[in-house]
Each structure stands twice: as structure tokens, then as C-alpha cells.
Amino acid sequence: MKLFNKILIANRGEIALRIIRTCKELGIKTVAVYSVADKESLHVRFADEAVCIGAAQGKDSYLKIPHIIAAAEITNADAIHPGYGFLSENAEFSAICAEHDIKFIGASAEMINKMGDKATAKATVKSAGVPTVPGSEGLLESVEQGIKEAKEVGYPVIIKATAGGGGKGMRIINEEADFQKAWDSATQEAIASFGNGAMYLEKFVVEPKHVEIQIFGDGKGDACHLSERDCSIQRRHQKLVEETPSPIMTQELRDEMGDAAVAIAKAINYEGAGTVEFLVDKYKKFYFMEMNTRIQVEHPITEEVTSFDLVKEQIKLAAGMPLSGRNYYPKAFSIECRINAEDPTKNFRPSPGKITHLHIPGGHGIRVDSHVYAGYIIPPYYDSMIAKLISVGQTREEAIVRMKRALEEFVIEGIKTTIPFHLKLMDDPKFLEGDFTTKFLETFDFDSIEG
Template identity: 70%
Template sequence: MLKKILIANRGEIAMRILRTAKEMGIKTVAVYSTADAKSLHLRFADEAVCIGPSASKDSYLKQLNILAAAEVTNADAIHPGYGFLSENANFSRSCQKMGIKFIGGTPENIERMGDKASAKATMKEAGVPTVPGSDGLIKSYEEAVKIAKEIGYPVMLKATAGGGGKGMRAIWKEENLKSSWESAVQEAVAAFGNGGMYMEKLIEEPRHIEIQIAGDKYGKAIHLSERDCSVQRRHQKLAEETPSPFVSEELRKKMGDAAVRAAEYIKYEGVGTIEFLVDKYENFYFMEMNTRIQVEHPITEQITDLDLLKLQIELAAGARVPKNNFYPQRHSIECRINAEDVYTDFRPSPGKITTLNIPGGNGVRVDTHVYSGYTIPPFYDSMIAKLIVTAPTRSEAIIKMKRALDEFYIEGVKTTIPLHRQLMDDPNFLKGDYTTKFMEDFVLDKKYEYDL
């Protein structure tokens, strides 16, 4: 078993990793930027090392600083959490060369699945359904015109190095292709330094449904059922639930089998996620693979009674995956609480939290790193907490989430709590009738703002 883990991240995921490591009897090293000098996880880690100034590129993305911190503290493993360096093949390889266990995908896993075009080609080889589209990257605009005609409009242009909706364009008619191509390439170069584009058939009325998988170094993989992540704004997830209200037992088995086949084909080691787009006819298509822990992993933990961080660490230490797949026996919903003003186009709302009341009770879980008096820095992602509820049925889980949101008070900054409270009353959400386009027609209602 690993003896000391350096946590190469911040915020709630750093606390999450730290808690599991402590329960496993593993020593922890926290790293932090100068902006995070008063972060909660520093109080509970066995050691803490400052790795640079506020900007991510000078601290949490600075590979040499993190590796140096691991060396001076004699850490035998690094857990990257999500974001930052969690899907960086070079960092994974550097850890490997230094004899430090990277608790995430192998360099080969990340390289094969990190680039969207190569990931799609790999999944085709594995026999996993993929969206009709270009074979690899498109070499020119003229080729884009030809491919669009072959697969038929509407089509979707995607940056191969993309994420968060950057470099993506939906095109419904040929006359819009040229301007969309030029702007997507330009945006991709600015965001990722890579203007490579590929094209896919646009899936109408799509749901974003992902399968949680785990694989060991012996070539075996299992799945832990699905999560529905279709409630999104600008390709950023807002709320997730499991099981999906859309997925039948037959579809769950088909998608689960495909995800396991994908993981075993690439000999995936660790915990990861295979993401699918599912159309209204229950056809599903591979979208991408995340070779890391997901933000929304707690809802899977709630319905399986597994600690996914513990499983990650055990697999990294050479354990085998459990023998059987896991299927949901309860219903769990997660709302991401971001420090954003939902009434002014979701503008980030950094600042000092003056009042904080965290909900509790049976079936209520809050993963967070904030506390009363904590100052949210303006340099990082705006998510400050995850509110997770679990109940025997979906309707009971929604009622529980309403109650928990009513108890969740944060003052000093604006948050997405009012949005989630309104979401829990939305007729279409209540029916489970929503797609990835759901939030485009969502009109925020001021009555859900509150005063303490």
C-alpha cells in the first residue's frame, strides 16, 4: 500500500482525497499557491508545501514545482484530482520516471484517449458505437464541405484539443459552414494552441450520459452504472443524477457493456468515465473518456456504497477490481454550488463568505472546502461546494434536495443556489424530460433569491 500521497490540487477535491487517505492510514502532503494559503485542506494535511504564486500556470500547473515538492517530502504517490494536471500524459510519465505512482491514467491511457480524434478511432476499433463523422482531423475547409455533405446537416465542428465548449460549432446549413469553421479554428488556437478540427453528425435531442468504470493492471474492468449529466449551461455541467430517468434497464446494460469493452480494450488502469451522447431513440454514441475522477463521482458512491477515491488508491497500489458490475438501488442527485451571480449572466462572484449554513440530515452530503470567513479567490474555478442527496426514489430525492437547498445559506457572495432551487420545481425536470438543450430555455425567476 502507498505510504504518502501528495495531493496536486486544491478546493473540495483536495479535501475529498485527504479524507480518504487519512482513513486508509496514508500520510498526506498538501500543495498550495499563495492565494490558497488559508485553504481548509492545509489545516488537516500532514505536510504542506507552497508551490508558487496565484496564477495556475505558476503553481498548480507547474510540473517541476509539484515534482520537487513530492521529492522533498518523500511522497511515493501523487493524486492529481480533476482538472489541472490530471489528464496530462507528460506529467504522468514524469512521475513514472521518478518512481512516483501517478494515481490516474497511465501515460499511454491518457495519450490514447486525451485527444478526441484518436479516442474516437480507438473506440471504433474496440467496437464501441461512435457518432458518424470525419476519420480523424480535417485537413482543410474544402474537406469539411465534402464531409458535411456526406454525413448530412446538421453537423458539429469540434476542436480536437477542446474542452468546456471551446472550439465547438453547430452548423445547420451549408452557407454557415465557412464562418463557423474560421471562428472555431481561431478560438481553438487561442484556447489550446491547437487548431485541429474534426466533424460529427449533430445528435438531435441529445442526453449526456456517462458510465463510471474501473480497471486494474491485470486487464479487467467493471462499470458502476450511469450518471445523467444533461443539465448543462454552455457545456458546463450544473446538476447530475443517477440513475438517469431516461435510461431503461436494457439500455443501461448495453452502455455498461460498451464502456467495459472500451476500458479493457485500452487496458485502462484506475477509475475513469466513458461519456456518451444518447438520442431520443436510445441510440448511444461514444463522446469522450475522462481518465480521472469526475466532479460528480459522489452520486455514484451514494448508490453503490463504494468510496471511489479509496478504489482509485487501491488500484494504483495493484489491487484487482471487484468481480461484478454495480447497479443503482437508490437515487442520488448532485447540485454544483458555484460562486456566481446567476442573474447577471453567471458572473463569477469571488469574495469573503460572511455567513455559512450547511444543510444536513439523513441522505444529505456536502463536499466543500469553504467556511465562514473564507475568501474565495478570483483565480480558479468558481465551484465552492457540491450538495448531494440520496433517497429510495427519484421523487423522494427531489423533495430532499429542495429541503437541503432551503437550508443552504451562503452570504457575502452570490451563488447558484437559487438556480438549483428553481430547477427542482421545473415541470420538465420533475418529469425527467430534459436534454443538453434544457438550460437554453430556462428562465431564472427572482422569487428563489433569499434573505437570511
């Protein structure tokens, strides 16, 4: 079956470059779109064509659906890859692409609506027999209903914005006296971030690990998984480090979680790449948290331990080709550190600006996905991640040692980055033992980081 002639990448930065690379290997022409601020970005340089779609702010460019569709039409692109973030989980965008006979390389509008709305997703997975965290059956109609539900499931609880992401619109509540204040704060943040203040409530799982399963579906009811990634090292619900396999994983637990994720994908006839995210408690009981209907930032570590190109599989499935057809299991150990333009000694304050000197690490077992270069000016308008550093080893210990060596080699001057934080983490005894939960960084010694 024929693949696409030309794919427009509706994104920027390292993920746009990542998609361009696979397209080149498949012999597919590419179109980059860019904002005024990204005129000198590498994804613009390496694509076959490039179209400016607006001003610097994301709302004026990468989130402007009419501009992106127009760019696809004038360049005769027959498919759009949204990457992650921006419009990657926007049901309206997926539907508009279909209306214009442009293939959206991602989930259909129906799938996004089913799994993107957290309350609807929870009901869907329950029907597939997948365990969920106890909580409200649907959206909360009022703060009074929230207080009533919290009494029934027992404190601590967490309220979450149904349209949320990136940790916004979430609050942990330990007692009834704190409920009203947390409700007001979460709903205001959700409205400001997503234009939707609807909330639902869940029991807060104590000492949780955040473990996700990578899945693929063919849109016809068949699906497979590519094992797990541990994303427990996070700050304010933002992931900083990911690894595979998870330090807590057993083959029995992997099979149970993998089967659950595949059951969800099959139940909704899912097409393309997706990630089913779970909380795993200290007793190794797992609960569905949410499903991301797109490629993930951390997908490279899965690629490194399975020798499987996830973006290539996305494109092939979108073109109607069959699923590769089997579950994949880790053959090695891999860790990803997100290198952000932030100052970890100043509460991760953003640090945009010009990179005056850059040295990228290399050597056996090291991969760097990045769009920056010496002289590149990091704009202040977008996510602060500027690189992903990935290490691979035959053991977890080897992957950590390689990561530490690569972090020491990674030189970025002119701005502050999270490299010093990652170096400190690679020496932390509890991290080395794999003994950490999503609360790990709450007691981390940030004061000892060398800036």
C-alpha cells in the same frame, strides 16, 4: 499488498479535501500543495504536510510540473493523486511521475494519449465495436475538408477541438453558410485555451441526453462498471446538475452501455477510474462521445447509490491491488447540484469575494463536499465551484424533495451563488418529469430566478 506511505495531492479545493479524507481512512500520510492565493484553504490545514508551489495563477502553480515534482521529492511522497482538472489528464505529467519513480494515481501517459485526444479515442472505440457518432475519420486538414465532410453526414454538425474540454472549441453549425465563421471562432478559442487548434467533425445528435458510465480497470485487461450518471442539465457544455440513475434508463440499455464502456476499458488495458461519456438520442440509441481518464466532479452520486468509495478504489488499483471485480448497480436515487460562486441572474457572472456567513445543510440523505467556510475569500483565479450538494432518496421524487429542502437550508452570504437557480430547477415541471435534454436550459426561464 502494501499501499502508499505518502500521497501528494496535486490539486486544490473540495477534491483535495475529498482525497485527504480517504487517505486518512487508509492510514496514508498526505501532502497538500498550494498557491499563494490558497494559503488559508482547508486542504492545506488538514493535510499532514503542505508545500507552496507558486503564485496565484494556475499556470504559475497547479500547472507547474517541475514545482509539483520537487514538492513530492522533498516530502518523500511515493505517489501523486491529480484529482480532476489541472494536470489530471496530462500525459507529460503522468510520464514524468513514472520517470521519477512516483506513482501517478490515474491513467498512464499511453492511456491518456489514446483516450484524451478525441480523434484517436474515436478510432480506438470503433475498433472495440462501440457505436460512434458519424463524422470525420480523423482531424480535419482544412475548412474546405470540413465543409465536404458536413455535406456527407448532413447538417446539423458540430466541430470540436481535439484537445478540448469544458465546452471550449466547439461550435454547432446548421448550414454551410455558417461553416467558415464557426470554424474561425472555434479554432481561435481552441488555440487560446489549449494551444492546439486541430478540429474534427461529427453529426449533431438531435434531442440528446448526456449519459456517462463510471468504469474501473486494473491495467491488466480486467474492468467493471458502476452504472450511469445523467449529466444533461448543462450550460454551454458545463454540467450544473447530475443524477443517477438516469430518468431514461432501462436495465437493457444500462447493460448495453455498461458493456460498451467496459469493452473500451479492456481494449486498452485501462488502469484506475475513468468515465465513458455517451450521447443518447430520443430513440435510446447511444453513441460514444469521449472518455475522461480521471475521477469526475460528479463521482459522489455514484458513491451514494452503490456504497462504494471511488477514491479508495483508485488508490488500491494504483498500488497494484486487484479490481473489486463486479459491476455495481444503483440501489437508490441521487442528485448533485454544483454550487458555484456565480450570479445566475446575470448570465452566471463569476462572483469571487469573501463569504461573510455560511450555514451548511444536513439531515438524512444529504451530503456536502466543500472547502469553504465563513470568512473564506474565494479567489478569482480558478473554477467557480465552491461546493457540491448531494441528496439521496429511495425514489427520484424523494431525492428531489430532499435536495430542495437542503438548498433552502444552504446559506452563503457575501457573494452570489447558483443556489437560486437550483431551487427554481427543482420546481420545473419538465425536470420533475425527467423530460429534458442537453438543450433544456436554452428555454429555461432565468428571469424568474429570485436573486
